[in-house]
Amino acid sequence: MPRTSTRxxxxxxxxxxxxxxxxxxxxxxALPTVQHALHTSQSTxxxxxxxxxxxxxxxxxILGRIGDLVGKKRTLVAVLLTVLAGCLVxxxxxxxxxxxxxxxxxxxxxxxxxxxxxxxxxxxTAAEVSGSISNLSAVIAAGGGVGMVAxxxxxxxxxxxxxxxxxxxxxxxxxxxxxxxxxxxxxRARGTVSWAGAAxxxxxxxxxxxxxxxxxxxxxxxxxxxxxxxxxxxxxAAWLTAEARSRSPLIDLRVMRLPAVWTTNAAALLFGAGMYxxxxxxxxxxxxxxAAGYGFGASVTAxxxxxxxxxxxxxxxxxxxxxxEPRVGAKALLTTGAAxxxxxxxxxTLWHDAQWQIAVVAGLFGLGIGLAFASMANLxxxxxxxxxxxxxxxxxxxxxxxxxxxxxxxTSVLVTGRLQPSGLPYASGYTHGWTLLALxxxxxAGAAxxxxxxxxxxxxxxxxxxxxxxxxxxx
Numbered sequence: 001m002p003r004t005s006t007r008x009x010x011x012x013x014x015x016x017x018x019x020x021x022x023x024x025x026x027x028x029x030a031l032p033t034v035q036h037a038l039h040t041s042q043s044t045x046x047x048x049x050x051x052x053x054x055x056x057x058x059x060x061x062i063l064g065r066i067g068d069l070v071g072k073k074r075t076l077v078a079v080l081l082t083v084l085a086g087c088l089v090x091x092x093x094x095x096x097x098x099x100x101x102x103x104x105x106x107x108x109x110x111x112x113x114x115x116x117x118x119x120x121x122x123x124x125t126a127a128e129v130s131g132s133i134s135n136l137s138a139v140i141a142a143g144g145g146v147g148m149v150a151x152x153x154x155x156x157x158x159x160x161x162x163x164x165x166x167x168x169x170x171x172x173x174x175x176x177x178x179x180x181x182x183x184x185x186x187x188r189a190r191g192t193v194s195w196a197g198a199a200x201x202x203x204x205x206x207x208x209x210x211x212x213x214x215x216x217x218x219x220x221x222x223x224x225x226x227x228x229x230x231x232x233x234x235x236x237a238a239w240l241t242a243e244a245r246s247r248s249p250l251i252d253l254r255v256m257r258l259p260a261v262w263t264t265n266a267a268a269l270l271f272g273a274g275m276y277x278x279x280x281x282x283x284x285x286x287x288x289x290x291a292a293g294y295g296f297g298a299s300v301t302a303x304x305x306x307x308x309x310x311x312x313x314x315x316x317x318x319x320x321x322x323x324x325e326p327r328v329g330a331k332a333l334l335t336t337g338a339a340x341x342x343x344x345x346x347x348x349t350l351w352h353d354a355q356w357q358i359a360v361v362a363g364l365f366g367l368g369i370g371l372a373f374a375s376m377a378n379l380x381x382x383x384x385x386x387x388x389x390x391x392x393x394x395x396x397x398x399x400x401x402x403x404x405x406x407x408x409x410x411t412s413v414l415v416t417g418r419l420q421p422s423g424l425p426y427a428s429g430y431t432h433g434w435t436l437l438a439l440x441x442x443x444x445a446g447a448a449x450x451x452x453x454x455x456x457x458x459x460x461x462x463x464x465x466x467x468x469x470x471x472x473x474x475x
Contacts, residue, residue, distance in 0.1 A: 013116040020109035021143025055107025064114030064394030083109040091164035114394035131322035134374035138318020145311030152301030189387035191248030204235035260383035270444035272400035273407025313366030321374040337371030338445035345438035
């Protein structure tokens with residue numbers, strides 16, 4: 001079907017990816033409300049987040065690869081329909097078990113990120129690709145901020161179930177537009193899905209992320225945690241062996257070893273550790289009663305508003321990076337973004353006694369997130385063959401999530417390692433946590449400096465093998 005503009009395609013991709021990103025953080029501030037409404041324990045309620053994390057980690061690279069093979073539009077629509085079903089089930093869930101299952105279904109939406117980047121690379125002109133990827137990355141980053149800011153007002157004014165009813169309406173409209181206006185991929189990767197590789201990838205991701213997310217409750221030295229970590233190592237080695245021997249690997253390890261890819265992934269791991277930990281612990285710090293010697297006793301809504309500078313800065317810097325990348329290069333932007341994250345955490349370590357200081361830190365970190373998200377995506381997309389875009393960007397998103405889990409787990413150890421008689425953490429626990437996050441972001445900036453320099457605005461030529469090209473489309 002002829003098209004005259006890529007704007008509608010971008011709007012569909014941005015809406016789908018933005019909703020998924022919002023669902024990542026939207027439910028977190030409402031977990032106590034969910035726990036009370038569904039008459040469950042705090043430990044059980046945390047599975048609402050854990051199930052989503054595990055599902056997204058498993059499906060993001062797998063469906064990214066399937067999109068490369070069978071068509072990105074077809075896979076995109078299927079994923080959107082799955083997210084729609086997950087949100088509908090979550091909105092109607094009669095108990096915590098059904099809600100957790102619904103969150104597993106929603107986690108399939110993690111594939112929207114690599115599919116969207118792949119469609120942009122396939123459908124947009126070379127001059128549009130970098131800026132469009134930056135803009136989409138800005139929407140993805142801002143989506144997480146929208147979740148933090150919007151959760152409190154939605155729950156206060158309506159009910160926690162509206163955290164899912166609202167996405168139901170948005171995703172339903174997105175599906176209808178996608179079916180009619182998003183074109184099918186002109187490129188196909190050759191081969192089949194390596195189901196053995198998919199199973200092993202899923203197994204080692206679950207074995208790694210599950211103890212990281214649950215170690216605070218199970219205990220770091222518990223047999224479950226240690227056993228799962230050991231299993232993760234064994235399964236990871238088995239996965240590497242299977243992928244190296246496969247004629248049609250799920251993740252082409254040769255692509256993962258490209259200098260620009262592995263250095264960007266290293267930066268993603270380290271920066272993700274700082275970013276997700278800030279998202280997880282800064283609202284809790286703000287909500288702590290002042291009687292603890294720190295904190296402001298803010299409500300969920302008020303703490304969300306303090307995160308508003310982060311939301312605005314993420315979006316603006318993400319959009320700005322699209323204008324800057326042709327001039328200064330994605331490597332410089334990634335380094336700057338990680339350095340801003342380190343600066344924000346360093347400032348937070350020293351100054352956190354007034355709400356305006358928290359707002360300034362949130363804004364600084366938001367600038368870093370926007371620059372880093374956009375530049376990581378551009379570096380990966382610009383470094384891999386077109387038929388590997390979905391799998392490579394999906395793995396980059398996964399590595400960032402793994403880093404986030406590690407950062408949140410380590411920060412939790414520092415924050416909750418010693419508690420006051422009231423059960424609240426000491427202020428020193430938070431300052432030690434902020435210091436760790438500053439070091440992690442600084443290490444991310446160091447990893448970014450290792451990314452091979454590429455002339456700003458230059459896009460590598462597509463690989464000549466492994467691609468089936470469909471007839472050209474009328475634009």
